[in-house]
Amino acid sequence: MKKILLVIPAYNEEESIINTLESIENFKKSEKLTFQLDYLVVNDGSKDSTAELVRSKGVKMIDMSVNLGLTGGFMAGMKYAARNKYDAVIQFDADGQHLPEHISDMVAAYESGANVVIGSRFFTRKRPNSLRMFGNILISLAIKITTGKTIKDPTSGMRLFDSNTIHFYINNSNMSPEPETVSFLIKKGFVTQEVQVTMKDRFGGESYFNFKRSIQYMTRVVISILILQPFRK
Structure with a gap:
């Protein structure tokens, strides 16, 4: 069986983390999975009771003493996956927006030959008209210009990476x-490859991305893809 790690x-996800973990465990119990599914919380220096709540559930956790941000936290999880010889990693949000029932479709796409699988909100559905979705369209266009590949939901945070990609x-x-x-x-x-998914609103707490930060994020990503990326080795 393939070993998959969430x-x-x-x-600071004390309002959401328990519901998120329970949704994953309920999914594992209700489905006859054809792969091994484990999950790991990377507590990124939370100042609330996130770590204590995760420990109370007996879930594997990397407990970082300082906040490194999403980049540092996810890198720690990827290194853990490599050391423990997982076949694939799925990036999964702690806030309840990602739904476990889409994991099987993502794994199926990986098993069919994809190295990276994106849980896309807009693979078969139309994007809504909003300023935030305008940013999504611009990033998608930047990727199309530089790679020739159409990614309909580039800002989705639900992504699978296979072992080659992990290394x-x-x-x-x-x-x-x-x-x-x-x-x-x-x-x-x-x-x-993209697979169609549905995402929910957060279980609790507030998103980091307010209007100003969303504009800054969109601008940074587009500049990175169009201008900086051609110089990456």
């Missing part, structure tokens, strides 16, 4: 769980 970065990820600099890394992996020849 890496769940968490920062490439941890052995190269400036890697992050962001759209510019997906673009870079496509340029390096990694087969990327």
Whole structure:
């Protein structure tokens, strides 16, 4: 059986983490999985009770003493997966937006030959009209221009990386769980595929991305893909 690891970065997610973990466990109990599914929380220096709640559930956790941000936290999870010889990692949000029932479809796409699988909100469904979705379209366009590949939901944070991608990820600099890394992996020849998923609102807490931060994020990603990425080795 393939060994699949959910890496769940968490920062101050005390309002959501228990519901997220229980949804994963309920999925495992209700489905006859054809793969081994484990999950790991990376507590990224939370100042609330996130770590204590994870310990109370007996879940594997990397407990970081300081906040490194999503890039550092996810890298820790990828290194854990490589050391423990997992066949694939799925980036999974701690806030309840990602639904475990889509994991099987992502694994199926990986088993059919994809190195990277994106849980896409818009693979078979139309994007809504909003300023945030305009940013999604711009990032998608930047990826299309630089790689020739259409990614309909480049900002989705639900992504699977196979073992080849994991080893490439941890052995190269400036890697992050962001759209510019997906673009870079496509340029390096990694087969990327999208599968349709549905995402929910957060269980609790507040998103980091307010209006201002969303604009800054969109601008940074587009500049990175169009201008900086051609100089990456």
